[in-house]
Amino acid sequence: MGLSNLGIFHTAIGVIAIVAALVSFVRYGKIKLTQLSGKSYFYGTVITSLTALGISKNGGFNPGHIFSLFILILVGVAYFLSVRLKENNRARYAETFLLSFSFFLSLIPTVNETFTRIPVGHPWAKGVTDPVIGQTLFVLLLLFVSGSIYQFRQQRKVNKLTL
Numbered sequence: 001m002g003l004s005n006l007g008i009f010h011t012a013i014g015v016i017a018i019v020a021a022l023v024s025f026v027r028y029g030k031i032k033l034t035q036l037s038g039k040s041y042f043y044g045t046v047i048t049s050l051t052a053l054g055i056s057k058n059g060g061f062n063p064g065h066i067f068s069l070f071i072l073i074l075v076g077v078a079y080f081l082s083v084r085l086k087e088n089n090r091a092r093y094a095e096t097f098l099l100s101f102s103f104f105l106s107l108i109p110t111v112n113e114t115f116t117r118i119p120v121g122h123p124w125a126k127g128v129t130d131p132v133i134g135q136t137l138f139v140l141l142l143l144f145v146s147g148s149i150y151q152f153r154q155q156r157k158v159n160k161l162t163l
Contacts, residue, residue, distance in 0.1 A: 002117075010051040014110065017044025021103045030151050031099040033082040038099075045075050045102060052109075064109055074102040089159040096151050104144040111136050 020040035
């Protein structure tokens, strides 16, 4: 598949982060940084984003690196809100959104790379402009929007109970 050692490590940690996020979504309805699955997502995402900065198919700084930096900022702010404002129920809205948004953004390069590499020798997509990638990302966007609405409503219920 043409991956460097850093690329293999990046991919392995990225898969762990994605699985951890999915486990957290299923168990808690959100990425919950106080739980093992949330912590695994956070640290896996930080490592994946940092290692992405050392990977470049085309050489030099590219849009993927900007994505990585933006994702690092999102999870960093979410972590700050989780640790420093843990008693502030309003901060949970932003924390939850930032983590979900970081997960959604992580899926964009994941879908692009996966669909243009797998199955080996006859990938699902010929390039990043292939319609199957656009359609998949559109479905993921719809899931993100509907999931965010669900999370907002759930957080509102929690906030009402703690008043």
